[in-house]
Structures are given as structure tokens and as C-alpha cells.
Amino acid sequence: MVITRGEGAYVFNDHGQRYINGFSSLWNVAIGHGREELVAAATTQMRELAFASCFRQVHPRAIELAAKLVEITSGKYDHVYLGSNGSEATETALKMARQYHKQSPYTKDQGRHKIISLKGSYHGVSYGAISTSGQENDAAKYGPLIPGFRQIDPPYCYRCPYEKTEYPECGLECAEALEHAIKSEGVDSVAAFILEPIMGVKGIIVPPEEFYQRVGEICQQYNILFIADEVTTGFGRTGKLFASEDWDYSPDILCLGKAISSGYLPLSATLATDTIYQRFKGKGNQFEHGSTASGHPVCAAVGLANIDIILKERLPENAAKIGSYLMSGLRKLEEHRKQIGNIRGKGLMIGIELVKDRKKKTPYSDNETFDIILDFATMGLLSYYTRNILGIYPPLIIDQAIADQIISIIDKGLSTGFTANITRRARLAKMYATGKLT
Numbered sequence: 422m423v424i425t426r427g428e429g430a431y432v433f434n435d436h437g438q439r440y441i442n443g444f445s446s447l448w449n450v451a452i453g454h455g456r457e458e459l460v461a462a463a464t465t466q467m468r469e470l471a472f473a474s475c476f477r478q479v480h481p482r483a484i485e486l487a488a489k490l491v492e493i494t495s496g497k498y499d500h501v502y503l504g505s506n507g508s509e510a511t512e513t514a515l516k517m518a519r520q521y522h523k524q525s526p527y528t529k530d531q532g533r534h535k536i537i538s539l540k541g542s543y544h545g546v547s548y549g550a551i552s553t554s555g556q557e558n559d560a561a562k563y564g565p566l567i568p569g570f571r572q573i574d575p576p577y578c579y580r581c582p583y584e585k586t587e588y589p590e591c592g593l594e595c596a597e598a599l600e601h602a603i604k605s606e607g608v609d610s611v612a613a614f615i616l617e618p619i620m621g622v623k624g625i626i627v628p629p630e631e632f633y634q635r636v637g638e639i640c641q642q643y644n645i646l647f648i649a650d651e652v653t654t655g656f657g658r659t660g661k662l663f664a665s666e667d668w669d670y671s672p673d674i675l676c677l678g679k680a681i682s683s684g685y686l687p688l689s690a691t692l693a694t695d696t697i698y699q700r701f702k703g704k705g706n707q708f709e710h711g712s713t714a715s716g717h718p719v720c721a722a723v724g725l726a727n728i729d730i731i732l733k734e735r736l737p738e739n740a741a742k743i744g745s746y747l748m749s750g751l752r753k754l755e756e757h758r759k760q761i762g763n764i765r766g767k768g769l770m771i772g773i774e775l776v777k778d779r780k781k782k783t784p785y786s787d788n789e790t791f792d793i794i795l796d797f798a799t800m801g802l803l804s805y806y807t808r809n810i811l812g813i814y815p816p817l818i819i820d821q822a823i824a825d826q827i828i829s830i831i832d833k834g835l836s837t838g839f840t841a842n843i844t845r846r847a848r849l850a851k852m853y854a855t856g857k858l859t
């Protein structure tokens with residue numbers, strides 16, 4: 422689909438069809454399209470200083486953005502590396518974690534280099550990121566991936582990979598798996614554990630709260646850096662400014678992207694605690710990392726204006742409020758839409774898992790799920806899907822009226838036979854050109 426225009430929570434295609442931007446363009450346009458404040462910030466900055474790098478120099482917007490990020494993370498992080506995308510944010514975190522240990526004053530820690538992550542996670546496109554994610558497809562296509570990366574099964578309660586039936590009777594085996602992996606890899610070889618607080622690409626996988634507590638505790642116990650990849654969950658998506666903001670064991674490194682600039686310009690950040698920063702002091706110890714556009718002044722100016730809107734308009738609170746309204750509306754559909762196997766999520770990050778049989782949890786195929794997505798689009802809602810899971814990630818500015826429309830479209834789209842006798846080609850053609858089925 423060719424998207425030509427955006428306005429608030431809507432986007433338009435080249436036939437003028439209007440759609441609810443149900444996955445926020447790519448999970449990033451938190452404040453919606455068309456905000457003049459960001460246009461003004463970019464224009465002013467480009468006039469004043471189009472470019473200065475953050476390599477052996479710096480500029481005011483990078484300093485201000487770094488200070489703002491430190492402020493809004495409540496002083497948990499003291500230092501900021503600015504990048505251009507989420508992949509750079511996670512790659513930076515991985516390199517930082519390895520160098521941190523190599524520069525340890527304790528010889529036994531200097532060999533720590535292994536990275537543990539959740540199987541099926543998504544951390545970006547670079548080799549470090551795909552080695553972390555450990556997707557079979559990546560290994561087959563671009564392998565061999567980098568050695569020293571290990572994945573543990575994710576906290577996917579609906580289809581528990583540990584074959585447990587329910588939390589808390591499961592004993593949180595998914596978290597204990599981290600300790601088993603550390604021991605089997607060799608305690609002194611592990612540098613870091615990285616997770617997405619809610620796994621997006623895997624299908625909006627929400628662990629029990631206690632999971633964060635336990636893995637954080639394990640990291641601390643074994644002197645392993647705890648990295649939170651909040652590229653998707655950061656800046657209000659889950660109903661809090663950051664999903665990890667109230668964890669008992671605060672991550673050592675925080676990766677941010679996407680909604681940091683609401684997608685208006687490419688921007689990301691990797692935040693580190695002062696303990697980490699101190700290891701990089703002294704001759705020859707600095708973090709020699711960065712690309713030309715890292716911390717670009719125009720992107721930083723836009724990021725600042727965007728964060729200002731997120732805070733002033735209390736968008737995390739709105740995501741919590743409208744998210745729970747949307748969630749309860751969707752849960753009501755469970756009674757009569759038997760394809761709904763599981764609904765889960767937090768704030769405005771919601772996943773609906775489609776099954777053919779609730780008891781057996783037989784998943785819809787990719788193709789069947791895609792057909793449903795097309796039906797939604799025909800009715801004016803763009804949404805995301807992965808395998809048999811629908812993803813709803815609307816902009817954080819939506820109100821109850823838009824939430825009602827989303828619920829109504831999903832309800833209709835799940836009514837079997839809605840498009841049963843229309844071929845996909847015909848459906849696509851109609852959806853694209855007219856936005857209507859009949």
C-alpha cells in the first residue's frame with residue numbers, strides 16, 4: 422500500500438482512503454501524524470545548525486536530549502549514547518557490555534563475553550542483533566551468526582515452552598532458565614542478559630511481573646549486565662513512560678528508539694548507569710563507537726519536541742486508560758468470536774491470538790491471519806500480524822471513539838464468512854482502491 426498522507430491517528434493511501442493507523446506506522450508514531458511542533462523544531466534546527474557530529478565534538482541539542490533522557494528515567498541512568506535506529510541502540514548495548522567486562526579490574530571477569538536472550542526476540546537487523554534474536558531464518562540466510570550468543574525459551578504463558586500449565590504454580594521456570602543457562606555456559610563467561618519487556622515480533626508476549634524481578638535478581642547475583650530493549654515499549658506504549666521504570670532490579674542499560682521521535686526522523690538512544698560509565702574512563706578505555714549520523718542535531722531537536730508532547734499531553738496515562746478500555750472491549754468479543762484464543766497486552770500494545778479450536782489451541786495459519794488483516798483494512802483499520810497473532814498498536818493519542826471503531830472492526834472482521842467468497846486478489850483490489858467491500 423502506498424501511504425501518502427497522515428493526520429493524527431489516521432493515514433491515507435494514494436486513492437485517498439483513510440485508515441486508522443492501528444500499528445502506529447511501524448509501532449513508532451506515538452503522537453500521531455502532522456504535529457507542527459516537530460516540523461518547526463526540525464526547520465529551526467536545520468537553519469541554525471544542519472549538522473555537527475557527536476564524535477570529538479558535540480552540539481546543544483544532543484546535550485539537551487541526553488539531559489532530558491536522564492531526567493525522565495528518574496536518575497537511574499547517567500549517560501547517553503545517541504543513535505539513529507533501534508538496531509544501533511541494541512548493538513551499542515552489546516558492545517558496551519562486552520567492553521565493560523574486558524576492562525574489569527578483576528581478571529576472572531575479563532573473559533565475560535556471552536550474551537543471553539529470549540528465543541524469538543527481535544533486537545534489530547545488524548549481526549549482533551540477529552545473533553541475539555537467534556531466529557532460525559536469519560541463521561539459514563545470513564549464517565553463520567556470531568558465536569557466544571545463547572537463547573532461552575521465552576515467558577510465553579499461553580503456549581508455555583516449559584510445558585507448565587499455569588502461573589504461579591509453574592514456579593516461573595522461564596526465569597529460572599536464565600540461571601540454568603548461565604551455569605551451563607560457565608558463570609565467568611556471561612556478559613549480559615537482554616530482553617524486550619514485552620516481546621513484540623514474537624507476538625506480544627507479556628511475562629508475569631515477577632519474571633522481571635527474578636531475572637534481574639539472577640543478573641545481579643552472577644554479575645551479569647541486565648539490558649532492557651525498550652525500543653518498542655518505551656515512551657508510553659505500555660501505559661508507563663518506560664515498562665522497566667518500576668522494576669525492583671533496574672536494568673543497567675536501556676535501549677530506546679521508535680517513539681523517541683515518533684518516527685518523524687531517525688533517532689535512538691542507549692542509556693547506561695554511572696557504574697558502567699566509570700569503566701570507560703582513563704586512557705584507551707573509551708567507547709570508540711558511533712556513526713556519522715549518531716546524535717544528528719535535527720533528529721535530536723525533533724526528539725526533544727516529541728518527548729515534550731508525550732509528557733505534556735500525558736500520553737502514557739492515555740495509553741493506560743484507553744488501553745484498558747480497548748482491552749475490556751476486545752475481551753467482550755471472546756464470548757461470541759470463538760477464534761479468539763488469547764488476548765494479552767499492556768496499555769496500547771495488544772495481541773490477539775487466533776485459534777481454530779480453543780481447547781487444542783490450533784493456530785490459524787499465516788495466510789488465514791493475513792486474510793483477516795485484509796478484512797480489517799477493508800473496513801478502515803490497518804493492523805499488524807505475526808503468525809496467528811494480531812497486533813494492535815495504535816498511536817497513544819487515540820480516544821474512546823477510535824477504540825470503539827477498532828473493536829467494532831475487529832468484531833466484524835472475525836465474523837466468519839465476512840469475505841469467505843471473495844478471493845484475496847479481489848479483496849486486495851477493492852480494499853486498495855475503494856476501501857469498501859461492496
Ligand SMILES: Cc1ncc(COP(=O)(O)O)c(C=O)c1O
Pocket residue numbers: 506507508509511543544545546617621622650651652653678679
Ligand atoms: C524490540 C526492538 N528492538 C530493536 C528493534 C530495531 O529497531 P530498528 O528497526 O529501528 O532498527 C526493533 C524494531 O522493531 C524492536 O522491536
